[in-house]
Amino acid sequence: MQFWPRVRARYSYARIRNWPASKEPKPLGFAGYKVGMTHLLINDNRSHSLTKGTDIFCPITIVECPPLKTASIRFYKKTQDGSKLVSELFANSLDRELERKITIPKKKGNETTDERARELNASTRSRVQVELSQVTDFDFIRTLCYTQPRLTSTGKKKPEIFEIAIGGSKEQQLAYAKEKLGKEIIVNEVFKEGQLLDAHSLTKGKGFQGPMKRFGIQLRHHKSEKSRRNPGSLGPWRGQGHVMWRVAHAGKTGYNLRTEYNKLILKIGNKPEEINAKGGFLNYGIVKNTYVLIKGSIAGSQKRLVRLAEATRPKKYIEEPYQITYTSTESKQGT
Numbered sequence: 209m210q211f212w213p214r215v216r217a218r219y220s221y222a223r224i225r226n227w228p229a230s231k232e233p234k235p236l237g238f239a240g241y242k243v244g245m246t247h248l249l250i251n252d253n254r255s256h257s258l259t260k261g262t263d264i265f266c267p268i269t270i271v272e273c274p275p276l277k278t279a280s281i282r283f284y285k286k287t288q289d290g291s292k293l294v295s296e297l298f299a300n301s302l303d304r305e306l307e308r309k310i311t312i313p314k315k316k317g318n319e320t321t322d323e324r325a326r327e328l329n330a331s332t333r334s335r336v337q338v339e340l341s342q343v344t345d346f347d348f349i350r351t352l353c354y355t356q357p358r359l360t361s362t363g364k365k366k367p368e369i370f371e372i373a374i375g376g377s378k379e380q381q382l383a384y385a386k387e388k389l390g391k392e393i394i395v396n397e398v399f400k401e402g403q404l405l406d407a408h409s410l411t412k413g414k415g416f417q418g419p420m421k422r423f424g425i426q427l428r429h430h431k432s433e434k435s436r437r438n439p440g441s442l443g444p445w446r447g448q449g450h451v452m453w454r455v456a457h458a459g460k461t462g463y464n465l466r467t468e469y470n471k472l473i474l475k476i477g478n479k480p481e482e483i484n485a486k487g488g489f490l491n492y493g494i495v496k497n498t499y500v501l502i503k504g505s506i507a508g509s510q511k512r513l514v515r516l517a518e519a520t521r522p523k524k525y526i527e528e529p530y531q532i533t534y535t536s537t538e539s540k541q542g543t
Contacts, residue, residue, distance in 0.1 A: 214464065215464070216413075216460060216462075216463045216464065217410050217463055217464060217465045220368075220410065220512070220513070221239075221368050221370070221409075221410065221512070221513040221515065222408035222409055222410060222465050222467075222513075222514075222515045223370070223408075223465070224237065224370075224371075224408055224515060224517055226520060227373035227517065227518070227520075228517075228518045228519065228520045229375075230375030230376070230518060231375060231376060232375045232376060233374060233375055233376035233380035233381065233383065233384045234374065234375055234376075234384065234397060234398060235351065235372045235373070235374060235375075235393060235397065235398050236372065236373045236374065236375055236398075236517060236518045237372050237373065237398065237515060237516060237517035237518065238273060238276065238372075238393075238395050238398045238399065238515075238516050239273070239276065239353075239355060239368070239370070239513055239514065239515045239516065240271040240272050240273035240274075240395070240499075240500060240513070240514055240516065241271065241272045241273075241357070241360055241362055241492075241511055241512070241513060241514070242269065242270075242271055242409070242506060242508050242509070242510055242511065242512050242513075242514050243269075243270040243271065243272050243489050243492050243495055243499070243510065244269075244270060244485075244489040244490060244491075244492055244510055244540065245267060245268065245269050245270070245505065246267075246268060246270065246483070246485065246535070246536045246537075246540070247265060247266060247267050247268065247536050248265075248266045248268055248474070248501070248532050248533075248534060248535055248536070249263045249264070249265065249266070249532070249533045249534035250263065250264060250266045250474070250530040250531065250532055250533065251263055251264075251530060251531040251533055252264045252530075253527075253528055253530060253531070254527065263533050263534070266474070266503060266530075267503075267504060267505065268474060268501045268502060268503055268504070269501075269502045269504065269505055269506045270483060270489075270495065270499055270500075270501060270502075271499065271500045271502060271506070271514055271516070272360055272495050272496070272497055272498075272499050273394075273395040273497065273498050273499060273500055274355065274356050274357075274359040274360055274496075274497040274498070275356060275359075275392035275393060275394050275497075275498075276353045276354065276355060276356070276372075276392065276393045277302075277303065277353065277354055277356065277390070277391070277392055277393070278299060278351050278352070278353055278385075278388045278389050278390060278391060278393065279298060279299060279302055279306065279352045279353065279354050279369065279390075280296050280297055280298040280299065280351070280352040280389075281296065281297045281349060281351060281352075281382075281385040281386070281389060282295075282296050282349065282350045282351070282352055282371065283295040283296070283343050283346035283349060284346060284347060284348050284349070284350065285345065285346055285347055286347045286348075291347075291348075294343070294345065294346055295343045295346070296352075297343075297389070298312075299389050299390030300390060301390055302390070303354070303356070303367070305356075305357075305358060305365060305366070305367055306354055306367055306369070308365060308366040308367070309354070309366055309367055309368075309369050310369065346378065347378065348373075348378055348381065349374055349378065349381040349382060349385050350371040350372065350373055350374070351371065351372050351374060351385055351388065352369065352370075352371055353369070353370060353371070353372050353393065354367040354368065354369040354370075355367045355368045355369075355513065359496065359497055360496060360497065361488075361492070361493035361494055361495075361496060362492070362493070362511045363511075364511070368513050370515070394498065395476060395498055395500060396476060396498070398516075399473055399476065399500070399516070400473070400476070401473055401474070401475055401476055401529050402472070402473065402526070402527070402528065402529035403472075403473050403519075404470045404471065404472060404473075404519040404522050404523065404526065405470075405471055405473060405502075405516050405517060405518060405519055406467055406468065406469050406470070406471070406516070406517045406518070406519055406520060407467070407468045407471050407502070407506045407507075407514055407515075407516060408465070408466075408467050408514070408515040408516075408517065409465075409466065409468075409506055409507045409508040409512065409513075409514045409515065410463060410464065410465055410466070410507065410508050410512060411462050411463060411464050411466055411507045411508060412462050412463070412507075412508065412509050413460075413461075413462040413463035414460075414461040414462035414463075415460065415461065415462075416458060416459065416460055416461075417458060417459070417460075417461040418437055418438075418458045419437070419438060419439055419456040419457055419458055420437050421461060422456065422458065422459060422461045423456035425439050425445070425456050428440055439455055439456045439457075466507045468506065468507065469519065469520070469521055470519055470521070470522060470523055471502050471503065471504060471506070472502065472503040472504075472527060473500060473501070473502060473503075474501040474502065474503050474529075474530055474532065475500070475501040475532060476498065476499075476500050476501075477498065477499050477501070478498050480494065480495040480496055480497070480499065482535060482537075483495060483499060483501070483535055483537065484537065485536075485537050485538065485539055485540050486537060486538060486539040487539045487540075487541050489510070489540055490510070490540045490541060491509075491510040491511070492510045492511060500516070
């Protein structure tokens with residue numbers, strides 16, 4: 209049925225509106241920067257495959273995943289008008305780069321002695337316990353997390369900030385959120401190799417394009433008057449999977465929020481030298497942090513944030529982890 213209404217995204221990274229149910233107290237999603245694509249040779253272990261036991265070609269997308277940091281704990285209450293935010297507790301110390309994104313309270317005092325640091329930590333823990341004890345009427349918790357782009361070679365300085373859901377009961381969610389408030393979360397805590405996930409990202413923006421590329425209308429006859437690539441008398445045309453209510457005109461194309469379901473994680477690696485291409489990846493550079501190899505392609509351009517989440521509609525049959533026999537590190541320049 210295609211996508212309707214087809215609108216351009218409001219923000220430069222995706223917003224996840226639905227999270228799967230999970231009994232395990234852990235984050236249900238993560239985020240990373242799209243590096244680019246390369247290919248592997250993997251040993252085909254599918255039981256009914258014609259190439260079972262042989263090495264086959266597999267295109268992959270590399271997503272660099274530096275650790276996320278937790279900025280705050282958000283408490284939500286379910287109402288007739290939807291979920292409402294009832295309270296929020298920020299961490300005592302936040303990265304300075306976060307000031308580029310939101311307004312954060314300035315630090316007070318310049319004491320740096322070990323004794324003073326212990327006093328501050330103790331007072332922070334007591335403040336958190338008091339404020340958390342005051343919040344009792346809530347239904348679920350979300351953690352407000354932000355990225356650390358300075359750890360990558362993207363050249364970005366402003367971090368992205370977004371919510372991530374937590375699995376388990378609300379007591380388990382609260383315990384996990386208290387433990388991770390102001391601390392880092394790594395991708396290994398969320399995903400594992402051989403797991404299915406959903407990739408939420410924005411497609412490439414194509415700029416101002418004509419109706420043929422934008423709507424897929426047919427090229428007119430070579431003897432048609434005036435133009436060949438413009439719509440003629442289409443009538444009630446169904447190029448979008450439904451009866452269109454407007455004429456196909458030129459306009460901005462792409463930059464749409466799209467979700468790809470059931471993408472397979474082939475590998476989560478901590479050694480960037482194993483996958484870094486000679487001369488670096490085109491329009492990105494080199495990988496410096498933990499990375500995730502995802503089977504197939506993912507929407508979006510290089511350096512764009514890709515949000516990864518637990519699969520909301522997982523397949524009944526889950527493939528076993530593939531054995532990687534070769535990883536291409538050849539130069540991507542001019543290819």
